[in-house]
Amino acid sequence: MRTKALLVMLCSTALLASACGGGGPQSAAAGGGLSDGKVVFGVLNDQSGAYSQLSGKNSIKAVELAIADYQEKYGDKAVVKEFGVETADHQNKPDVANAKAAELYDRKAVDVILDVPTSSAALKVADVAKEKKKLYFNISAATTDLTGKSCNKYTFHYAYDTYMLANGTGRNTTEEGKKNWYIVYPDYAFGQDMEKSFSAAVEAAGGKIVGRDAAPFPNTSGDFSTYLLKAPTLTPKPDVLGTMQAGAELVALVKQYNEFKLRDKGVGLAVGLMFLTDIHSLTPAALAGTTYTDAWYWNYDLTNRTFADRFKTAAGVRPTFAHAANYSAALQYLEAVQAAGTDGSDAVVKQLEGKTVSDLFLRNGKIRAEDHRVVHDAYLAQVKAPAEVTEEWDYVKILRTIPAAEAFRTPSPDCKL
Amino acid sequence: MSEQSAPEQETAAAGSVAVEDQAVGVRAEARATATGTPVPAGGTIVPRWLRWALVGSALVVALWLPNGLYPTVAVDIACWALFAVAVDLLLGYTGLMSFGHAAFWGTSAYATGLAAINWGLPFPVAVLLGALAAVVLAIPVGYLAVKRVGIYFAMVTLAFAQMVYYIANQWRSVTQGENGLQRVPRELFGLDLTDEYYFYYAALPIVAGGLFLVWRAVHSPFGRVLVAIRDNPARARALGYPVHRYKLAAFLLSAFTAGLGGGLFAIGHRFVSLDVLHWTTSGKAVIIVVLGGIGTLWGPVVGAAGVTRLEDWLSFAGFEQIGLVTGAIFVLTVLIFRRGLWGTLAHWLRRR
Numbered sequence: 001m002r003t004k005a006l007l008v009m010l011c012s013t014a015l016l017a018s019a020c021g022g023g024g025p026q027s028a029a030a031g032g033g034l035s036d037g038k039v040v041f042g043v044l045n046d047q048s049g050a051y052s053q054l055s056g057k058n059s060i061k062a063v064e065l066a067i068a069d070y071q072e073k074y075g076d077k078a079v080v081k082e083f084g085v086e087t088a089d090h091q092n093k094p095d096v097a098n099a100k101a102a103e104l105y106d107r108k109a110v111d112v113i114l115d116v117p118t119s120s121a122a123l124k125v126a127d128v129a130k131e132k133k134k135l136y137f138n139i140s141a142a143t144t145d146l147t148g149k150s151c152n153k154y155t156f157h158y159a160y161d162t163y164m165l166a167n168g169t170g171r172n173t174t175e176e177g178k179k180n181w182y183i184v185y186p187d188y189a190f191g192q193d194m195e196k197s198f199s200a201a202v203e204a205a206g207g208k209i210v211g212r213d214a215a216p217f218p219n220t221s222g223d224f225s226t227y228l229l230k231a232p233t234l235t236p237k238p239d240v241l242g243t244m245q246a247g248a249e250l251v252a253l254v255k256q257y258n259e260f261k262l263r264d265k266g267v268g269l270a271v272g273l274m275f276l277t278d279i280h281s282l283t284p285a286a287l288a289g290t291t292y293t294d295a296w297y298w299n300y301d302l303t304n305r306t307f308a309d310r311f312k313t314a315a316g317v318r319p320t321f322a323h324a325a326n327y328s329a330a331l332q333y334l335e336a337v338q339a340a341g342t343d344g345s346d347a348v349v350k351q352l353e354g355k356t357v358s359d360l361f362l363r364n365g366k367i368r369a370e371d372h373r374v375v376h377d378a379y380l381a382q383v384k385a386p387a388e389v390t391e392e393w394d395y396v397k398i399l400r401t402i403p404a405a406e407a408f409r410t411p412s413p414d415c416k417l
Numbered sequence: 418m419s420e421q422s423a424p425e426q427e428t429a430a431a432g433s434v435a436v437e438d439q440a441v442g443v444r445a446e447a448r449a450t451a452t453g454t455p456v457p458a459g460g461t462i463v464p465r466w467l468r469w470a471l472v473g474s475a476l477v478v479a480l481w482l483p484n485g486l487y488p489t490v491a492v493d494i495a496c497w498a499l500f501a502v503a504v505d506l507l508l509g510y511t512g513l514m515s516f517g518h519a520a521f522w523g524t525s526a527y528a529t530g531l532a533a534i535n536w537g538l539p540f541p542v543a544v545l546l547g548a549l550a551a552v553v554l555a556i557p558v559g560y561l562a563v564k565r566v567g568i569y570f571a572m573v574t575l576a577f578a579q580m581v582y583y584i585a586n587q588w589r590s591v592t593q594g595e596n597g598l599q600r601v602p603r604e605l606f607g608l609d610l611t612d613e614y615y616f617y618y619a620a621l622p623i624v625a626g627g628l629f630l631v632w633r634a635v636h637s638p639f640g641r642v643l644v645a646i647r648d649n650p651a652r653a654r655a656l657g658y659p660v661h662r663y664k665l666a667a668f669l670l671s672a673f674t675a676g677l678g679g680g681l682f683a684i685g686h687r688f689v690s691l692d693v694l695h696w697t698t699s700g701k702a703v704i705i706v707v708l709g710g711i712g713t714l715w716g717p718v719v720g721a722a723g724v725t726r727l728e729d730w731l732s733f734a735g736f737e738q739i740g741l742v743t744g745a746i747f748v749l750t751v752l753i754f755r756r757g758l759w760g761t762l763a764h765w766l767r768r769r
Contacts, residue, residue, distance in 0.1 A: 048737070089737060094597050095690040102489060103733065120596040124688060127600055131611055150599075188595035217595055 034343050035111065038082035041067075041330060042110035044100055044125065045140065047089035050218060050248040051117040054275035055140045055322040058315040059115050060087055062323040065310060066330035070338075079338050086110055090121050092218060097121035101128040111343050112137060112333050114326055119143035119190035126155045133345050137329040140322040142273060143193045144409065147371040151415040154345060156352065156372045159325035159361075160295040162190070162197040163409040165273055168293030168380050168402055170201035170242070173270050178239035179207045182267070184227045184253070185244035186217035194244040194272050202242075210238050215245070222252040225260070232265045244272040251281045258286055275320040276393065279383060284395045287383040291399065294381040296321035296361050299394050307360050318393035321361070328361035364404045370411035378407040475718075479621060487729070488613035492685040494725045495617065495624045499678030501705040501717030502631050503671045508703070509712025510635055511667045512647030513563070516571040516699050517578030518675050520558065521551035523694030524581060525676030526683035530598040531591070533684065539605050541623060544680030551676030552669050554581070559668035563661050566650075575696065582694040597690035601683055613685070620681050627677040632714060634670055643667050675702075704747050710757030719759050 043060050046052045067083050086108045090097035097116065104110040105128065112135040116122045122141030129136035130152040137156045138146055142165065146157040174181075181202050185191035191214065199209050211234045213227050224245075231241050241262065245253050250271065257269055274292045298308035298318050307327070311319040319327075336351035337343050353369040365376040380399045389395060483491040500522055507513040529547030532538050538546070562573040585592045592598065603610045610616045634640050646653045646660050654660050683689045692698065701724070709720020724743060731739045754761040 088735075093690065093692070094599070095686065095688060095692050098686060098688055099489070099732075103487075106489075107487060107733065123596070123599060127687070187589075 033341075034080065034337075036109045038084055039080045039112075039334065039337060039343055040084035040086060040108065040110045041333075042101075042104035042108065042113040043085065043087040043115050043326070044090055044097065044104060044113050045087075045115040045117055046092050047087075049092050051092060051140070051246065053277040053281070054247055054320050055115050055117055055326065057087070058311075058317065058319075058323055059139075059326040060085055061311065061314045062319065062327040063114065063330040065307075065314065066327045066334065070331060070334040074338060079341055080334060080343075084109070090116070090118070092118040092121060094118075094120045094124040098124045098128060101125045102132070105129075105132045105134045111135065111345075114329055115139045115322070117141055117322070118188075119145075119193065120188045122146060123150050123189060126150050126152060129154045135333065135345055135348060137333065139325045139329060141190065143189050144197070144412070145189065145193065147373040147415055148412040149414040151371050151412075151417060153349060153372075153417050156329075156367065156374060158329050158374045159321060160293075160378070161373075161408070162193045162272075164295070164378055164407050165194065165293045166197035166201040167407065167409075168378060169270055169272065169291065170198045170207075171205045172291060172380055173240060174202050174205035174207035178268055178270075180210045180236055180238045181207055181240055181242050181270075182211040182213075182227075182231050182234055182238035183209060183242045183244065184213050184215055184224070185272075186219070186246070186249060187214035188217045190246070191215075191217065191244050198242055198244070198272060210234050210236055217249075219245075219249055219252075222249070224253045224256050228253075228256055228260045228262060231262060231267050238267055240268040240270045242270045242272060246273045247275070247278065248281075250274065250278050254282055254286055275322065276318060276395070277320055279395045280317075280393065283386075284383050284389050285386045288385045289383060291380060291382045293402070294321060294379045294396065294398070295376075296324045297379060297381060297396055297398055298324070299391075299396075300379070300398055303360060324361040328359050331359060332357060332362075332367075366404065368411060370417075371415040372417070373408055373411065375404045375408045377404050378402040471715075475715075476625075479625070483614050483617045486726070488617050489685075490725060490729045491617050492613055492620065492681070493729075494722045495620060496678045496682040496685060497702075497705060497721035497725055498718040499624055499627045499681070500675050500702050501709065501721045502628055502714060503674035503678065504702045505706045505709075505711065505714060505717045506631050506635065506667060506671045506674065508706055509714075510640060510647065511643045511664060513566070513664065513668070514571045514703070515562075515574045515668075515671070516696070516703065517558075517574030517576070518671070518702055519694050519696060519698035520574075520578035520581040521555055521672040521675040522679035522682070522698060522702075523585070523689075524554050525551040525679035526689045526693040527585065527592055527598065529680035530601045530683045530689040533601050533604065534598065537602060537604055540603055540610075540619070540684045541605070544623060544677060544684065547680035547683070548673050548676030551672045551679065555669050555672030559665045559672070563664035563668060575699070578694070578696060578699055582691065582696070585694050586691055592689075592691075595691065597688055598683075599688055601687045601689065603684055603687060616685060620685065623677060623681060627674050628714075628718070631670070631674055634667075635714065639663075639666070704743065706757075708747065708750050708757055710760030710763075713757070713759045713763070716757050716759035720757065723758065 041063050043063060045055050045059060047056050063085055071078060086104055088100040088104060090100050101113060104113060113125060114137050116125050116138050117140035119141045122138050123145060125136060126146060133154060135154050137158050139159045142160060142162045144161045144163050146155060183195055183198060185195045195212055202209060231238060243250060243253050269290055271290055271292045279287055298304050308318050311323060336348045339351045340347040352367050355367045357365040363377040365374060367374050379401055381396045382399050384395055384397055504515060504518050507515050525547035528550035529543045532543040532546045533540060558577045562570055565573055586594060603616060605619055610619055642658055642663055646663055650660050679693060705720040705724050706717045708724060710716025728739050731742060756764055
């Protein structure tokens with residue numbers, strides 16, 4: 001009787017552990033054709049936290065638009081007939097991103113991961129892509145390490161990076177005569193990299209960093225008063241407070257900057273990275289006159305505007321540059337699969353490397369073979385005064401175009417693909 | 418606080434589920450020990466052959482696991498099983514509820530990661546170094562903490578764990594702060610362990626070793642003394658046992674086992690983030706032990722498998738509020754099945 005009882009316990013343990021199975025080691029898809037007969041995109045990003053507005057769930061809509069355009073362009077000749085879009089929330093944590101990325105590649109048959117904001121998470125996903133030998137287009141993370149010491153054969157850095165932002169905003173602001181900078185940055189890969197890039201750009205343009213402070217990330221309290229109170233007391237007094245915060249943290253900081261009336265105290269504001277959704281949350285009045293570097297703007301020309309209209313129908317908002325870049329990356333991936341006739345990673349990488357492209361997002365674009373940096377035109381933008389805003393979401397005027405060759409750094413010697 | 422007041426504290430602490438629930442099983446066990454026959458928590462005598470059958474079946478399940486499960490999850494189960502058993506050694510057999518065990522799990526994870534990254538050591542050596550680092554940390558923490566019991570012990574361990582968390586967060590040059598230790602190598606004499614499936618088998622001996630270590634300790638005279646201390650520290654002292662020293666030894670052994678798990682976790686994920694030191698990690702370990710069954714050793718292993726599998730299943734299904742489900746199950750367990758999964762099952766089957 002007792003023996004039987006214990007045996008029942010044993011069986012139940014076994015059942016509990018197995019519940020439903022996953023299978024042994026996975027073998028990579030080899031040869032021609034499509035793995036599983038279809039192409040599956042994996043959109044991995046922040047869907048609940050500080051960066052959920054700038055890309056988030058709407059990036060899935062952008063990928064779906066790309067799929068629709070691919071189908072329309074190739075019709076019956078399309079190599080890819082079936083599509084899937086999987087998604088996961090990485091909560092801006094590298095460990096969650098690590099687990100989710102592996103899960104997308106291994107268990108959801110994802111062929112390419114897109115998006116991945118938050119540099120620390122983005123770098124971790126690059127490792128996973130390398131390990132699994134699957135493609136990864138990073139859109140919304142900024143760290144130059146993705147094309148530096150952490151670069152690999154399967155990772156492409158698509159939209160922007162800290163060099164692009166610093167070279168545009170940092171140099172331009174300093175050349176305007178705001179020489180003394182106080183930099184506040186979030187303390188993780190992105191912020192640290194931004195601080196380095198901005199310091200270099202400002203100093204190269206003849207400016208000086210009079211103070212730099214790392215703010216905790218994620219900043220759960222949303223309180224930046226320490227830095228804002230400190231700014232006017234520094235000697236020499238900074239001409240400009242350079243904030244490297246992004247997303248909801250930037251919004252909080254700018255609100256507090258206005259509450260402390262730092263502009264009246266002679267401390268201007270420079271923003272390291274800003275998305276359209278940030279301006280929308282803050283209203284243009286809070287940011288009027290601020291210049292920053294943009295990778296793409298929806299109302300720049302008719303092509304962009306047409307896409308923005310389609311996007312608005314699908315998502316209800318105007319696209320940020322991250323949305324446009326997700327669209328573009330999905331499209332370029334499908335084009336490469338079309339050309340290669342297979343979704344085998346190595347064949348697709350071969351198609352992409354060194355390719356010159358022009359599409360909605362990539363103007364004068366080139367996918368560099370040396371470090372997988374995707375270079376393209378960038379823009380110096382300025383937030384309009386409230387009186388100039390005539391249409392919702394049209395908050396920015398483009399001051400000048402930064403040509404692709406100038407916008408990005410030359411391939412780093414640290415990168416060995 | 419002097420030792421004289423210990424029994425009062427013990428009584429006070431008995432209000433918490435853990436200790437109170439323990440009392441029944443352990444006294445039975447302590448009684449049975451006097452007759453020299455090994456018995457499980459409930460007091461039934463288990464034939465030797467069945468004990469071996471149980472161990473044998475567990476081995477079979479362990480060997481089969483990555484074939485039936487996503488191998489990454491199998492590795493996680495193995496690591497958490499070690500961690501939970503370490504907590505059970507204190508909670509179930511010494512009557513000490515540690516709420517800061519993430520400090521040892523996490524310290525070992527970082528130490529293992531750093532050893533693997535900087536010196537390129539084979540992973541078992543790195544894991545062993547990590548576990549030893551956890552023991553080194555456990556010496557001062559344990560020395561101070563074991564002077565308290567019940568809720569005070571839990572608070573002291575939690576306080577130390579939080580200190581370690583913030584040190585790791587601030588000590589960026591070593592821990593890389595929020596970025597975490599990335600690209601921890603998985604080295605073993607040039608074998609290709611990139612695939613989690615193979616890594617699981619490479620790690621299994623370490624897990625089995627750690628579990629055996631705790632099992633051996635619990636079923637030794639040393640373990641009997643621990644149980645005696647838990648049930649009546651004053652009497653144990655009166656019998657001449659140095660109570661604090663025994664508790665400290667159990668604490669160090671527990672830290673070592675948790676360290677083995679933490680080190681394997683770091684190698685398994687090839688990554689160490691601040692989360693390994695977060696108090697929620699300590700909490701999860703306690704939850705696993707309570708769900709599985711306090712003071713059963715088998716229970717925490719089953720609990721680790723159940724919780725990890727459930728979390729994975731929920732997250733795979735796209736359900737993000739995992740805490741809601743595990744929390745609800747925890748509340749139900751505490752209210753209805755206080756002996757935990759394994760404990761209740763054993764108890765219920767024995768009654769029939």
